[in-house]
Amino acid sequence: MTPVPAARPLLGVEEFEELARSAPETVRLEFINGRIEVKPVPDGDHREIVMWLQDVCRDRRPDMRLYAEASLKVENYRKGRAIADAALAPRKHFAGHGDWSDPKGVLMVVEVTSDDADTNRRDRMEKPVGYASAGIPVYLLVDRERRMVTVYSDPQDGTYLSSVSRPYGAPVSLPEPVDFTLETEELKDFAD
Numbered sequence: 001m002t003p004v005p006a007a008r009p010l011l012g013v014e015e016f017e018e019l020a021r022s023a024p025e026t027v028r029l030e031f032i033n034g035r036i037e038v039k040p041v042p043d044g045d046h047r048e049i050v051m052w053l054q055d056v057c058r059d060r061r062p063d064m065r066l067y068a069e070a071s072l073k074v075e076n077y078r079k080g081r082a083i084a085d086a087a088l089a090p091r092k093h094f095a096g097h098g099d100w101s102d103p104k105g106v107l108m109v110v111e112v113t114s115d116d117a118d119t120n121r122r123d124r125m126e127k128p129v130g131y132a133s134a135g136i137p138v139y140l141l142v143d144r145e146r147r148m149v150t151v152y153s154d155p156q157d158g159t160y161l162s163s164v165s166r167p168y169g170a171p172v173s174l175p176e177p178v179d180f181t182l183e184t185e186e187l188k189d190f191a192d
Contacts, residue, residue: 021099045190049112049142050086052186057088060180064107065091072103074130082130086110088138088178103131107177108138113145133158138178147191149184151175 050068057066070087074080081100088108094101103109109131111123123141131139132155139152139160147168152160153175166172168187174180 045144046085046112046114049144049187049190050110053086053110053140053142056182061088061178063090064088065093066110067094070094070106070109071100072106072109072134073100074103074134080130082127084109084131085112103134103136106136108140108174109136110140110142112142115144128152128160128163129158131155132160137176138174140174140182142187144191147187149182149187 050066054066054068057064066086066088068086070084070089072082072084072087074082086109087103087106088110089106093105109127111127113123124143128139128141132152135155137153137155141150141152143150148165149168149172150163150165151172151174152163154161162175164172166184168191169185171181171183174182
């Protein structure tokens with residue numbers, strides 16, 4: 001029996017980047033797990049949660065900035081491209097990076113779930129693998145459907161070895177290198 005050749009991706013990274021550049025402003029594209037994904041445009045509560053996190057991070061880590069909609073290369077994850085809802089990095093970290101940034105130096109990425117059919121696969125399953133594979137130390141998932149925050153940390157071999165989930169209102173520790181406790185009571189203001 002002759003072996004079946006491996007399926008070739010239908011689209012390479014360079015072609016994806018060109019497609020993403022030419023997409024209308026109302027469409028945000030990601031390249032995850034070898035597939036093009038359409039990232040939902042954030043609603044008002046989603047935007048408010050990211051702004052709240054920016055304020056918290058500025059107060060707790062004035063040496064850092066929480067950059068909204070950070071476009072990251074997650075090369076180890078099937079040469080992917082992901083748009084994190086936010087990324088915590090040193091001030092001026094992304095200067096000169098172009099459309100897609102190397103994740104080296106990013107301390108934490110943040111995803112806030114959206115009300116769409118793909119959020120389970122994308123934010124809860126694929127993004128942790130992509131971010132861990134890229135070596136990003138902390139992944140914070142604000143899960144609006146479950147009213148929980150989950151902190152993934154200690155990335156090794158494409159997986160986060162540690163994850164801690166807490167309901168809205170309970171404090172959650174963001175481990176090194178972020179290193180502060182996130183008080184989540186205010187997230188209740190954005191619950192449906």
